[in-house]
Amino acid sequence: MTFDVIIAGFGGQGVLFAGQLLAHAALDAGLETTWYPSYGPEMRGGTANCTVVISDEPIGSPVTERPQAAIVMNLPSLVRYEPLVRPGGVLVVNTSLIDRAVERDDIDAIAIPADDVAAELGNPKLTNMVLLGALLARTSALTTAQVGATLERVLPARHHHLLGANHAALARGAELATEAAARDATPTA
Amino acid sequence: MSVLAPPEPALTPVYSYPDALTHVPTHYCPGCTHGIAHRLIAEVIDEMAAKERTIGVASVGCSVFAYRYFGVDFAQAAHGRAPAMATGVKRVRPEALVFTYQGDGDLASIGAAEILHAAVRGEQITVFFVNNAIYGMTGGQMAPTTLLGQTTTSSPAGRDRATMGTVLRMSELLAQVDGAAYVVRRSLHDVVQIKRAKKAIRRAFEVQEQGLGFAMVELLSSCPTNWGMTPEAALGYIRDEMVPAFPLGDFKVPETRAEAGA
Amino acid sequence: MARELLKGNVAFAEAAIRAGCEAYFGYPITPQTEALEHMAVRMPELGRTFVQAESEVAAINMVYGAAAAGVRTMTSSSSPGVSLMMEGLSYMAGSEVPAVVVDVMRGGPGLGNIAPAQSDYTQMVKGGGHGDYRQIVLAPASVQELIDHTVLAFDLADRYRIVSVVLADGSLGQMMEGAELPAMRPPRAADASPAWALSGAKGRDTNLISSIHLDPDEEERFNHHLQAKYAAIEAAEIRYEEHLLDDASIAVVAFGTAARLAKTAIAGERAAGVAVGLFRPITLWPFPTDALRDLSERVEAILVVEMNMGQMLEDVQRVVAERCPVGFFGRTGGVMPMPEEIAARIRALAVELGAAVSDAPEEVRT
Numbered sequence: 001m002t003f004d005v006i007i008a009g010f011g012g013q014g015v016l017f018a019g020q021l022l023a024h025a026a027l028d029a030g031l032e033t034t035w036y037p038s039y040g041p042e043m044r045g046g047t048a049n050c051t052v053v054i055s056d057e058p059i060g061s062p063v064t065e066r067p068q069a070a071i072v073m074n075l076p077s078l079v080r081y082e083p084l085v086r087p088g089g090v091l092v093v094n095t096s097l098i099d100r101a102v103e104r105d106d107i108d109a110i111a112i113p114a115d116d117v118a119a120e121l122g123n124p125k126l127t128n129m130v131l132l133g134a135l136l137a138r139t140s141a142l143t144t145a146q147v148g149a150t151l152e153r154v155l156p157a158r159h160h161h162l163l164g165a166n167h168a169a170l171a172r173g174a175e176l177a178t179e180a181a182a183r184d185a186t187p188t189a
Numbered sequence: 190m191s192v193l194a195p196p197e198p199a200l201t202p203v204y205s206y207p208d209a210l211t212h213v214p215t216h217y218c219p220g221c222t223h224g225i226a227h228r229l230i231a232e233v234i235d236e237m238a239a240k241e242r243t244i245g246v247a248s249v250g251c252s253v254f255a256y257r258y259f260g261v262d263f264a265q266a267a268h269g270r271a272p273a274m275a276t277g278v279k280r281v282r283p284e285a286l287v288f289t290y291q292g293d294g295d296l297a298s299i300g301a302a303e304i305l306h307a308a309v310r311g312e313q314i315t316v317f318f319v320n321n322a323i324y325g326m327t328g329g330q331m332a333p334t335t336l337l338g339q340t341t342t343s344s345p346a347g348r349d350r351a352t353m354g355t356v357l358r359m360s361e362l363l364a365q366v367d368g369a370a371y372v373v374r375r376s377l378h379d380v381v382q383i384k385r386a387k388k389a390i391r392r393a394f395e396v397q398e399q400g401l402g403f404a405m406v407e408l409l410s411s412c413p414t415n416w417g418m419t420p421e422a423a424l425g426y427i428r429d430e431m432v433p434a435f436p437l438g439d440f441k442v443p444e445t446r447a448e449a450g451a
Numbered sequence: 452m453a454r455e456l457l458k459g460n461v462a463f464a465e466a467a468i469r470a471g472c473e474a475y476f477g478y479p480i481t482p483q484t485e486a487l488e489h490m491a492v493r494m495p496e497l498g499r500t501f502v503q504a505e506s507e508v509a510a511i512n513m514v515y516g517a518a519a520a521g522v523r524t525m526t527s528s529s530s531p532g533v534s535l536m537m538e539g540l541s542y543m544a545g546s547e548v549p550a551v552v553v554d555v556m557r558g559g560p561g562l563g564n565i566a567p568a569q570s571d572y573t574q575m576v577k578g579g580g581h582g583d584y585r586q587i588v589l590a591p592a593s594v595q596e597l598i599d600h601t602v603l604a605f606d607l608a609d610r611y612r613i614v615s616v617v618l619a620d621g622s623l624g625q626m627m628e629g630a631e632l633p634a635m636r637p638p639r640a641a642d643a644s645p646a647w648a649l650s651g652a653k654g655r656d657t658n659l660i661s662s663i664h665l666d667p668d669e670e671e672r673f674n675h676h677l678q679a680k681y682a683a684i685e686a687a688e689i690r691y692e693e694h695l696l697d698d699a700s701i702a703v704v705a706f707g708t709a710a711r712l713a714k715t716a717i718a719g720e721r722a723a724g725v726a727v728g729l730f731r732p733i734t735l736w737p738f739p740t741d742a743l744r745d746l747s748e749r750v751e752a753i754l755v756v757e758m759n760m761g762q763m764l765e766d767v768q769r770v771v772a773e774r775c776p777v778g779f780f781g782r783t784g785g786v787m788p789m790p791e792e793i794a795a796r797i798r799a800l801a802v803e804l805g806a807a808v809s810d811a812p813e814e815v816r817t
Binding site: 240241242243244246247253256260261262263264265266267270273274275276277278279280281282284285302303305306309310 | 508512514546662
Binding site: 020023024027032033034035036039059060062063065066 | 454456481482565622625628712713715718787790
């Protein structure tokens, strides 16, 4: 099993942390993992992205041109990564900030209004966790329970009062993704 | 004791070879004042009984072989980099007495950044800056310290302000730096000045010993060969031409002076 | 020690500390700055030396000084900064002091960019400074190797009184990967200073650390001494990895990050029936000459893959000496050769050699 995902958005949206959390969780699960960030001046308020690879064998490339999955948190990221996701792959779209529909029909596109959901949960910084929850629900690399357990380990102590909210965000994202999948599977006669 | 033995001469040595100098004849030209500077430094090392814990860093220039003449551990740095190398030595050997010995091309030109930032960091090193206003080893080219109008092989018509810039006074420059604790200029052109120079050398080492910060003694020196003068005339040139351009004095001294002051 | 998720730059800095590095001198430059920042915290914490130098020129000369004084010392930088260090590296070779340099390479020439590249093979492996000198150059391909090579670099530097280089790139410095740090080794005791080091001439003759030999005959003799040392290193320290080469008709030759990118491509092509493997020099100097020569007699073709325009290629061509065709695929300027691109080159080579290959399904990524 080898799984790779690109997480992309504006700097400050928690793109890099979401990826690191995934990588930590993979390591906790006894898997191989790499986390590869975009870095440099573009990080200062521009677009940021990271690639996470998870595998049960040693990982070659930490980067890929054709990821199995992508989380896009803003429009530039959708424009860039929609064409690259492998056929049959997963594309999680933050529809709070992206008003353009996914054009491809050969991928599993999941529309999550993550900023709105985060706001409902009481903390706009939870957007990345909502989207990560959605990804986990529609892929088989790791479960939300595994990632949630890892969160407790890696979240800095000063943020531990936010653990509950983070768990809720992961769960809500997963729930929305599962519901969307069920909707898509229902024949519309 | 035999009654025929001659009487013991009641003589006290008043001048001897410093322990911190080797017995290797120097390669310096006749009349060059490097030898005087070496001897003064060696005498002070002896007086401080510091020979076994002194580490010198030689530079590139006429003093490139300084390590041959001092009987202490030595490193030979790249051109201009002696203050950086001395920083590396002193940081890992804080108990050692570390000094650099640099000429004006080395310190004021190619090594301007290294000397400035050693002072900025307040490195606990002692710098001996031998300023003879010319590149000696390479045969008499213009240095940043060359006087306006002074003829050198690379300023054959005299140093021209418009195209070659003006005299760089390193002591005045470095005295502006907070990390510099002791910055003075002395000269080696006569006995009185040489005695003053030795006191400054002593003080500069003490500043290091007391952990007060960066210390530098600039020594105005002669280069009879490349100046095209007799040794005696060269000393006169220091007195009459260099001293007016490079005033002697204390540009920075520690606020709290030890007993053995400069 | 447990495996943890570590960023390359932080991992090698901590590994150096655990290997007994007592003095770090550096200058900020992307993409290695996290190493300097880690040292800025950890070295003072341990009572060791950290200095942010005014330039890479000063940093390497501070390393030279600390090395001359006999302690384990290092610097880290990236390509433009390493270019500035060439003077110091030549002097250190000329005075035989041990030290470690980690080069987290980026795109060039000139200011270039901060993206990963293998732009410094030539200046580090061939000696960018003046004179006939060598440095041991280790090329890690993972965060774990970055750690292991940093520790090894200190040991080899001390063993041979030589500069050891860990030649990483921006991707290795910036990426996080599961890796295990070594246990903390104590720094060398002050009284266990090497006999040649500058420590104050107490109860012994004076020591001199110098690279000057004004007499040409003496300088030549010194060079012969260096060459003898280099020959001993070539005899004992060559390291390389052979991956899936037993039955291979095509060998990819790549080092560092290019090699791990190639591994992914090779896995895909293997699945499609192409008999391809990887030869990965781990020491770039000493170069695995004999092993590569043997390989060139076993395979039908070699494909060199680099993140530059063929700096190692020249060494491969020299060693292979036309025993088999040597192709090249490189991306440069900070662009990584993606596994998909490498796979296409392998495939084209296989087709050229008349191999029967099947199309691998696009979804498969092994």
